[in-house]
Amino acid sequence: MSAATGSDRTQPVTESRARRLRFLTDSTALIFLVLLALVAVFALVRPDAFASVNNVRNIFIGAATLLVIAVGMTFVIVSAGIDLSVGSVLVFSSVISIKVMTALGNQGWPVAIAGVAAGMAAGLAWGLLNGVLIAKARIPALIVTLGTLGAALGLAQIITGGVNLRGVPVELTEALGFGRVAGIPWLVVVAAVVTAIGIVVLRFTRFGRYTYAVGSNPEAARRAGVKVERHLIKVYALTGMLSGLAGVMSLARFSSTNIGGHLTDNLQAIAAVVIGGTSLFGGIGTVFGTVVGVFIPSVLQNGFVILRVQPFWQEVAVGVVLIAAVYIDQIKRRARERL
Amino acid sequence: MSAALLEARGIVKNYGHVQALRGADFSVEAGKVVAMVGDNGAGKSTLVKVLSGIEQPDGGEIRFEGQPVALASAARAHALGIETVYQDLALAPDLDPAANLFLGRELLRDGVLGRLGFLDNKRMQQRAEEAFADLGQTTVQQVTVPVASLSGGQRQSVAVARASAWASKVVFMDEPTAALGVVQASKVLDLIRRVRDQGIAVVLISHSMPQVFDVADRIEVLRLGQRVARFDPHEADMADIVGAMTGALEHGEASTAEPGGSSEQARQRGPSGQEDA
Numbered sequence: 001m002s003a004a005t006g007s008d009r010t011q012p013v014t015e016s017r018a019r020r021l022r023f024l025t026d027s028t029a030l031i032f033l034v035l036l037a038l039v040a041v042f043a044l045v046r047p048d049a050f051a052s053v054n055n056v057r058n059i060f061i062g063a064a065t066l067l068v069i070a071v072g073m074t075f076v077i078v079s080a081g082i083d084l085s086v087g088s089v090l091v092f093s094s095v096i097s098i099k100v101m102t103a104l105g106n107q108g109w110p111v112a113i114a115g116v117a118a119g120m121a122a123g124l125a126w127g128l129l130n131g132v133l134i135a136k137a138r139i140p141a142l143i144v145t146l147g148t149l150g151a152a153l154g155l156a157q158i159i160t161g162g163v164n165l166r167g168v169p170v171e172l173t174e175a176l177g178f179g180r181v182a183g184i185p186w187l188v189v190v191a192a193v194v195t196a197i198g199i200v201v202l203r204f205t206r207f208g209r210y211t212y213a214v215g216s217n218p219e220a221a222r223r224a225g226v227k228v229e230r231h232l233i234k235v236y237a238l239t240g241m242l243s244g245l246a247g248v249m250s251l252a253r254f255s256s257t258n259i260g261g262h263l264t265d266n267l268q269a270i271a272a273v274v275i276g277g278t279s280l281f282g283g284i285g286t287v288f289g290t291v292v293g294v295f296i297p298s299v300l301q302n303g304f305v306i307l308r309v310q311p312f313w314q315e316v317a318v319g320v321v322l323i324a325a326v327y328i329d330q331i332k333r334r335a336r337e338r339l
Numbered sequence: 340m341s342a343a344l345l346e347a348r349g350i351v352k353n354y355g356h357v358q359a360l361r362g363a364d365f366s367v368e369a370g371k372v373v374a375m376v377g378d379n380g381a382g383k384s385t386l387v388k389v390l391s392g393i394e395q396p397d398g399g400e401i402r403f404e405g406q407p408v409a410l411a412s413a414a415r416a417h418a419l420g421i422e423t424v425y426q427d428l429a430l431a432p433d434l435d436p437a438a439n440l441f442l443g444r445e446l447l448r449d450g451v452l453g454r455l456g457f458l459d460n461k462r463m464q465q466r467a468e469e470a471f472a473d474l475g476q477t478t479v480q481q482v483t484v485p486v487a488s489l490s491g492g493q494r495q496s497v498a499v500a501r502a503s504a505w506a507s508k509v510v511f512m513d514e515p516t517a518a519l520g521v522v523q524a525s526k527v528l529d530l531i532r533r534v535r536d537q538g539i540a541v542v543l544i545s546h547s548m549p550q551v552f553d554v555a556d557r558i559e560v561l562r563l564g565q566r567v568a569r570f571d572p573h574e575a576d577m578a579d580i581v582g583a584m585t586g587a588l589e590h591g592e593a594s595t596a597e598p599g600g601s602s603e604q605a606r607q608r609g610p611s612g613q614e615d616a
Binding site for chain 1: 391393414423428429439455456
């Protein structure tokens with residue numbers, strides 16, 4: 001290495017070639033190939049069942065809520081944090097949303113829109129609380145969000161008495177819940193828009209750059225003049241708001257709250273983010289990788305059911321992929337640090 | 340001696356019960372290289388952080404171009420044209436050199452996209468390449484790979500290039516050659532001279548006496564949180580410096596410079612004081 005640095009390199013690697021090299025050694029590219037291979041295998045073995053329009057639609061609908069949460073989780077993990085509270089915040093937000101809609105009369109678009117806004121605001125509030133406790137009070141993110149995980153779920157159960165609430169306006173269930181635009185379910189459209197915005201913001205904007213910088217070396221970011229605390233609060237607030245949106249989506253899909261149904265959303269989202277090549281140590285990651293990480297478990301699950309493999313194998317397979325993804329990240333980091 | 344561009348007077352900084360700085364004085368003039376030397380724990384890095392806006396002093400006064408200033412944050416120091424190469428480099432390892440160079444001062448695209456916070460990466464990369472080329476940093480040619488994949492020397496070059504690219508008035512370099520080999524270290528010394536020749540004040544913190552004598556226009560010695568002596572490198576020798584650093588001179592002719600003495604006395608000691616001694 002010292003020989004290379006001591007002499008002038010007359011042939012700098014061109015940008016496009018560097019980008020291509022990086023793509024080939026990229027764990028996200030690798031995991032994307034794994035997803036493509038899975039899809040190809042299932043589609044070849046059971047083209048009638050797996051590759052049917054209905055089945056593909058079902059896979060996408062099933063993944064939509066988790067994808068919205070996982071986009072937020074990507075920002076959190078790139079900033080070297082963690083958010084265990086997303087599933088509980090989702091449940092809490094859906095409870096607030098339905099309470100607001102019930103109070104307003106359970107019907108009509110204005111009521112539905114108020115419910116959506118209330119759900120997202122509730123999620124935002126939890127996210128702000130997480131962010132302030134983590135950034136200002138300097139309590140570790142793992143502990144803060146473990147606390148809000150319990151608190152948000154507990155409060156949701158206190159408000160509802162532990163019983164799932166119904167009463168979603170039909171406008172909301174028929175549009176966001178079952179509705180389609182050009183054959184694509186609205187749930188999927190919303191998730192796709194959130195994902196696209198997430199990709200663009202993380203990759204191309206100053207907000208994204210600061211997220212990487214804070215996750216990479218917070219002290220360096222601070223000395224460079226980045227307002228680190230404020231940025232972390234924004235990141236957790238964003239994730240909270242997306243959890244709230246996911247709560248509303250879940251509400252529209254099932255026409256009911258689902259208090260017990262989101263206990264492992266946090267771990268599923270973290271697994272998806274990490275499988276997608278985002279480093280748990282922060283500073284590295286992409287939203288596109290997270291999309292792949294969300295679809296690998298859902299494609300596996302769906303494919304195993306169709307192939308009549310016991311679907312429990314999906315959990316085994318996802319566990320293996322998860323550990324492999326982190327192992328690859330570790331190897332890459334060690335190789336890089338040795339230089 | 341021309342008027343000081345940046346001057347610290349009687350700076351006090353406590354960490355709990357530990358007094359890192361006990362009334363430290365320091366000054367540097369435009370277009371000069373001042374070396375700040377001292378033993379471990381003398382307070383060099385703390386003084387650099389105070390003068391870079393990273394740490395807030397508990398007492399004392401900072402003057403910039405003759406006027407008292409409060410360096411409340413790194414951004415404030417940056418706005419005055421004060422930049423720092425920290426001992427730990429303070430780079431984000433996962434960002435590329437261009438992104439590190441512009442960290443906190445990103446260039447945004449024109450028009451609506453810019454107002455939405457979209458980065459102008461192309462322009463930042465071009466400007467970064469120019470900055471590295473300007474400073475003769477031929478080792479940093481790839482501005483689009485993560486800093487973590489660069490060698491120690493290249494990383495140091497990024498940090499040094501960043502500080503010198505933005506500094507319009509003062510550059511602090513805290514052990515900029517600590518991790519470098521002989522060839523790379525001499526390149527950094529060349530860089531320091533080039534920055535100085537642009538009329539920028541350079542403060543070099545180093546343990547390497549040969550380097551200090553090589554490049555410095557003045558040497559200021561810190562001991563136990565105070566400035567205890569100033570030397571002209573053409574008239575002092577290494578024994579004088581080491582004596583002041585370790586306190587051995589306290590009992591000799593240089594008794595005015597003892598740490599317990601008033602900072603006023605210490606400030607009056609100059610190169611001429613050495614000649615008398």
